[in-house]
Amino acid sequence: MKKFLALILAAVLMLTLAACGDTNDEPANNGDDGNSVNEPAENGDDANADAASEGVMTYEEYAAAAVDTQVTVEAYVQAKQSWWDNKATVYTQDKDGAYFLYEMACSEEDYAKLTPGTKIKVTGYKSEWSGEVEITDATFEIIEGDTWVAEAFDATSLLGTDDLIKHQNEFVSFKGLTVEAVSYKNDEPGDDIYVTVGLNGQSYNFCVEVYLTGTDTDVYKAVGELKAGDVVDIEGFLYWYEGVNTHITSVTAAN
Amino acid sequence: MSILKRCLAAATAIAISMSLTGCHGSQGLKEFEIPEEFDESKNYEITFWAKNDSNKVQAQIYQQAIADFEKLYPNITVNLRPYNDYNRIYNDVITNISTNTTPNVCITYPDHIATYNTGKNVVVPLDGLFDDEKYGLGGSALKFDSPRKDEIIPQFLEECSLGGIHYAIPFMRSTEACYVNKTMVEALGYTLPETLTWDFIWEVSEAAMKKNADGTFAINGQNVLIPFIYKSTDNMMIQMLRQKDAGYSDSDGNILIFNDTVKELLKTIAKHGETGAFSTFKISSYPGNFLNAGQCIFAVDSTAGATWMGSHAPLSDIHESSKVEFETEVLPVPQFDPDNPKMISQGPSVCIFNKEDPQEVLASWLFAQFLLTNGVQAAYSETEGYVPVTSKAQGSAEYTDYLSRIGEDNDEHYDIKIKAAKLLIDHVGETFVTPVFNGSASLRSAAGQMIENVTKSVRRHETVDDAYYDKLYGDITSLYHLDSLGGDSLGKKDLGELPGTAKALIASLIAAWALIALSFLAPKIKKKLKAK
Numbered sequence: 001m002k003k004f005l006a007l008i009l010a011a012v013l014m015l016t017l018a019a020c021g022d023t024n025d026e027p028a029n030n031g032d033d034g035n036s037v038n039e040p041a042e043n044g045d046d047a048n049a050d051a052a053s054e055g056v057m058t059y060e061e062y063a064a065a066a067v068d069t070q071v072t073v074e075a076y077v078q079a080k081q082s083w084w085d086n087k088a089t090v091y092t093q094d095k096d097g098a099y100f101l102y103e104m105a106c107s108e109e110d111y112a113k114l115t116p117g118t119k120i121k122v123t124g125y126k127s128e129w130s131g132e133v134e135i136t137d138a139t140f141e142i143i144e145g146d147t148w149v150a151e152a153f154d155a156t157s158l159l160g161t162d163d164l165i166k167h168q169n170e171f172v173s174f175k176g177l178t179v180e181a182v183s184y185k186n187d188e189p190g191d192d193i194y195v196t197v198g199l200n201g202q203s204y205n206f207c208v209e210v211y212l213t214g215t216d217t218d219v220y221k222a223v224g225e226l227k228a229g230d231v232v233d234i235e236g237f238l239y240w241y242e243g244v245n246t247h248i249t250s251v252t253a254a255n
Numbered sequence: 256m257s258i259l260k261r262c263l264a265a266a267t268a269i270a271i272s273m274s275l276t277g278c279h280g281s282q283g284l285k286e287f288e289i290p291e292e293f294d295e296s297k298n299y300e301i302t303f304w305a306k307n308d309s310n311k312v313q314a315q316i317y318q319q320a321i322a323d324f325e326k327l328y329p330n331i332t333v334n335l336r337p338y339n340d341y342n343r344i345y346n347d348v349i350t351n352i353s354t355n356t357t358p359n360v361c362i363t364y365p366d367h368i369a370t371y372n373t374g375k376n377v378v379v380p381l382d383g384l385f386d387d388e389k390y391g392l393g394g395s396a397l398k399f400d401s402p403r404k405d406e407i408i409p410q411f412l413e414e415c416s417l418g419g420i421h422y423a424i425p426f427m428r429s430t431e432a433c434y435v436n437k438t439m440v441e442a443l444g445y446t447l448p449e450t451l452t453w454d455f456i457w458e459v460s461e462a463a464m465k466k467n468a469d470g471t472f473a474i475n476g477q478n479v480l481i482p483f484i485y486k487s488t489d490n491m492m493i494q495m496l497r498q499k500d501a502g503y504s505d506s507d508g509n510i511l512i513f514n515d516t517v518k519e520l521l522k523t524i525a526k527h528g529e530t531g532a533f534s535t536f537k538i539s540s541y542p543g544n545f546l547n548a549g550q551c552i553f554a555v556d557s558t559a560g561a562t563w564m565g566s567h568a569p570l571s572d573i574h575e576s577s578k579v580e581f582e583t584e585v586l587p588v589p590q591f592d593p594d595n596p597k598m599i600s601q602g603p604s605v606c607i608f609n610k611e612d613p614q615e616v617l618a619s620w621l622f623a624q625f626l627l628t629n630g631v632q633a634a635y636s637e638t639e640g641y642v643p644v645t646s647k648a649q650g651s652a653e654y655t656d657y658l659s660r661i662g663e664d665n666d667e668h669y670d671i672k673i674k675a676a677k678l679l680i681d682h683v684g685e686t687f688v689t690p691v692f693n694g695s696a697s698l699r700s701a702a703g704q705m706i707e708n709v710t711k712s713v714r715r716h717e718t719v720d721d722a723y724y725d726k727l728y729g730d731i732t733s734l735y736h737l738d739s740l741g742g743d744s745l746g747k748k749d750l751g752e753l754p755g756t757a758k759a760l761i762a763s764l765i766a767a768w769a770l771i772a773l774s775f776l777a778p779k780i781k782k783k784l785k786a787k
Contacts, residue, residue, distance in 0.1 A: 068714045130540035186314045186337040242573050
């Protein structure tokens with residue numbers, strides 16, 4: 001009887017404690033540190049990378065579609081930017097081009113499944129925001145089987161040309177860029193880092209997007225330490241904001 | 256053995272009671288009582304969650320204010336955490352209420368405080384502090400020149416009152432302005448009226464949609480033109496409804512927004528969204544980017560965004576080569592009745608979160624109050640088209656000199672920025688705020704979302720008819736949980752039946768207490784039975 005009583009009381013106590021949830025004293029933060037940027041290519045079955053289902057647009061058809069058109073594409077997750085209020089922002093790509101999925105309907109549970117390489121079928125609307133072509137108001141389903149992670153496309157020779165935008169949202173690399181200026185959004189670490197880089201006499205504004213690569217990532221720390229005059233190789237996603245605005249995912253000293 | 260049993264029972268009871276106390280603020284902190292003296296022999300570290308408008312100077316002013324304050328009170332350290340978005344602050348505060356890790360001082364909106372206050376003693380009521388002889392507004396023991404209560408603009412202070420109690424102090428105030436490409440309006444053959452009307456804006460916007468044979472727009476020769484862009488569609492709907500004296504909500508939290516006036520307004524908006532004459536920030540981008548590129552005629556944004564507006568704007572996200580030269584006019588938002596204009600009052604306020612140590616709360620109040628001093632007020636307001644919230648700062652030599660030097664340069668004295676500030680100063684009596692209640696922040700979002708949805712739908716060639724609006728009202732109600740707010744959102748509502756897990760928990764607790772009682776009584780009953 002005594003043992004039974006002790007057991008019951010212990011169970012009740014545990015139940016009440018469990019119901020109290022997180023008692024962590026550290027300040028909580030709803031932000032997503034987003035350490036989910038793709039690692040160097042870990043290719044799955046590349047040959048099947050562009051095998052599309054019935055009713056799914058090719059990249060060419062997607063690119064030709066007018067803004068505000070409903071689109072359905074299949075693509076592979078390359079990186080996740082953020083999850084917020086059941087909405088996910090994700091970089092995806094197939095063999096022919098890339099798709100930026102902005103605030104796609106997504107549960108937190110499903111967001112965890114969107115690891116780099118995961119193939120998804122997305123239906124949404126083609127939209128444009130300050131030059132960034134993206135898919136909005138989208139829903140998605142995971143397609144089991146194929147996985148594919150893109151190698152960075154070397155877009156150095158396209159900087160400053162009209163052809164660069166054809167690779168919008170793709171995972172790209174730029175070689176031998178000279179750092180002109182580095183500044184934190186709020187003048188101190190914690191938010192985005194703005195990086196101005198130069199090549200062949202032209203300047204370009206790149207960015208370390210804190211929701212993609214948080215303050216604890218190597219790239220955030222490395223970019224924060226860059227100085228004007230440093231010559232670097234950069235990898236990132238070819239995002240657009242009033243012109244090219246690559247979201248940097250790695251930076252190394254140029255050889 | 257009986258001692259052991261009793262110890263077990265007592266320990267269990269204490270443990271259960273402690274575990275409940277640890278639950279999400281179920282007990283809450285003790286009500287804050289103002290200490291008689293501020294203890295300067297102890298060190299206090301307080302956190303300040305602040306919002307700036309992607310404007311680095313604002314962050315620097317916060318830092319300077321902190322440095323100046325810490326010089327006066329060396330035993331108080333203020334840690335700044337900057338944000339760019341009010342909603343992020345709101346969500347982080349809510350997350351941190353449950354772990355008692357709220358900031359000490361926080362930039363806020365009254366709508367948000369209404370939600371924070373659903374916990375017990377979470378936000379400190381300030382009326383007692385306002386009037387405290389030593390540490391209150393203009394108090395005798397303060398180490399800085401604080402404004403008296405009657406030197407805070409009464410309307411701005413009133414906006415911080417919830418249910419008759421002040422839970423915040425205003426920090427800065429702004430309203431919305433319509434930044435107009437006057438050059439383009441006149442090129443279209445129109446003359447700008449003193450007060451814009453909605454009819455005028457729609458008419459000019461449609462007139463601007465005429466195209467050349469090559470597909471470019473006749474008015475700017477470019478491929479892109481969105482004549483009318485609204486940044487905050489929440490404000491757009493709220494102001495339209497107030498101007499029409501139509502339902503939005505009442506102070507009891509009754510949701511009145513799903514009415515015929517809203518439907519008529521949405522129909523008009525849809526008509527112009529369909530032609531491409533109207534768009535929103537969420538759909539297209541910042542109005543200022545389009546305005547400065549000669550791709551927008553009427554750009555409505557906060558007066559606190561004035562430094563991004565106009566050909567010579569000191570802040571800009573677009574390339575220099577994309578900018579075009581034009582004359583910018585700064586006017587109040589469009590009106591239905593120009594003789595009786597109404598515009599929203601907005602801008603950051605400051606609240607203080609309760610803590611176990613009243614001295615820490617007092618330290619927080621001292622810092623919050625320091626933000627009202629002339630130096631901070633003038634410096635911060637001059638970063639944008641903000642207006643200081645005290646008559647003391649507005650009348651200071653520094654601020655009046657600043658206003659008088661309008662247009663001297665395109666930086667500190669940028670004419671558009673000072674015109675925007677003057678717009679609010681001249682129209683304070685015509686500003687309004689919406690009722691605040693737990694859920695009013697959701698209602699705000701819902702108001703704007705209807706405009707966003709209908710505009711997107713017509714752009715996507717969806718059928719927008721009466722059935723569409725019925726569905727829209729239903730979807731928005733559900734999305735923002737508006738059906739659970741109506742009328743009873745101030746704590747009176749029937750929450751319905753308890754969920755099964757809660758019932759099970761309560762039953763377990765009752766059973767535990769019964770067993771505890773039994774463990775006390777059993778030996779006594781046994782004794783009595785034996786005695787008989």
